[in-house]
Amino acid sequence: MARxxxxxxxxxxxxxxxxxxxGGGVFYRMFHDPVTSRLKNELDCMQFHEPSTRMINYHExxxxxxxxxxxxxxxxxxxxxxxxxxxxxxLLHIQPWMGHSFIPIEPESRLNIMFMDIDQQYAxxxxxxxxxxxxxxxxxxxxxxxxxxxxxxxVGMRTVPVQVDxxxxxxxxxxxxxxxxxxxxxxxxxxxxxxxKYETEGIKEVWDLFMKPGFFCEWDNFVRxxxxxxxxxxxxxxxxxxxxxxxxEFTAEKENIITIxxxxxxxxxxxxxxxxxxxxxxxxxxxxxxEVEASMAANDGKFPEKEAFLALCKSFDFNITDVGMR
Numbered sequence: 001m002a003r004x005x006x007x008x009x010x011x012x013x014x015x016x017x018x019x020x021x022x023g024g025g026v027f028y029r030m031f032h033d034p035v036t037s038r039l040k041n042e043l044d045c046m047q048f049h050e051p052s053t054r055m056i057n058y059h060e061x062x063x064x065x066x067x068x069x070x071x072x073x074x075x076x077x078x079x080x081x082x083x084x085x086x087x088x089x090x091l092l093h094i095q096p097w098m099g100h101s102f103i104p105i106e107p108e109s110r111l112n113i114m115f116m117d118i119d120q121q122y123a124x125x126x127x128x129x130x131x132x133x134x135x136x137x138x139x140x141x142x143x144x145x146x147x148x149x150x151x152x153x154x155v156g157m158r159t160v161p162v163q164v165d166x167x168x169x170x171x172x173x174x175x176x177x178x179x180x181x182x183x184x185x186x187x188x189x190x191x192x193x194x195x196x197k198y199e200t201e202g203i204k205e206v207w208d209l210f211m212k213p214g215f216f217c218e219w220d221n222f223v224r225x226x227x228x229x230x231x232x233x234x235x236x237x238x239x240x241x242x243x244x245x246x247x248x249e250f251t252a253e254k255e256n257i258i259t260i261x262x263x264x265x266x267x268x269x270x271x272x273x274x275x276x277x278x279x280x281x282x283x284x285x286x287x288x289x290x291e292v293e294a295s296m297a298a299n300d301g302k303f304p305e306k307e308a309f310l311a312l313c314k315s316f317d318f319n320i321t322d323v324g325m326r
Contacts (some may be wrong), residue, residue, distance in 0.1 A: 005173070007240050008250055009257035011045065019121070025053040030121055032228065032258055038203060041228050042115040042282055048104035058101035058160040061153045064117035065200060068092040073109025074100045082171050083163035087176025093195050098173065099158055114279060116200060123152045184289040188215035188325040191285055205285055207278040211270045214326040216268030223319045225282050227260040234274025241265040269326065283318035
């Protein structure tokens, strides 16, 4: 499907999705194809119409990571035998060899899933659908299913372990709403590190951003980086340069995804107090924050001058050209 704006995905608009289907109790949408040889940023949504009619069975992967964002409803989860519930704003980050399952327990529960190194749609889902449609009975053969899964990083069928209910704070892969590995706050923005580079093989970090009206950030340059932002509240005014003489402007709000390909200048300014995830931060932003705060501690709490700060940003691959409050 061709989107009206290639830089904006309105998650509730089918025309903005790559794939849409509704059957078997699940409304499925794929928002973003995988990009680069590392197959990062494939992003989709499974919305379960009725509790317990469908579930994600207990399984694990030999490689790749999955990040689960709950945007609606509630799920009963099992991660390596630890049982817990997840609701809106909660995030679960699964690494290789971590068994996990999800059972929706409220109507229309919605699970957004981001994959890295797992070609879920084109190596798993699409071949499965084709086989089930064209060759009845083949996919139902347990021996075939085991071989099919192993070819894409699966490790065969798993028995669901005895589930022991745990407080959420004792489930290390769970990042409840409000929880951060590290938190940093500056003029106009609070930043919570949700997934660190040591959890993505050094590929990227994921940040939860809380921003005040007037806060802006610009990448008015040409760098080889993909960017993906998931807006969950508020409103941002965005711009993208489409040529040397033209740029487009648009508004991003709740349940919108901003997607920026490499070598594309862009920026945003917060119009209404906003909340969004930076889902593909390739920069060493946590390291940068540590350096900034060390500098502030050595200079009576004074934030570095902008020129020095931007130079420091560049040294940690955070290639902004301007940032601050209007």
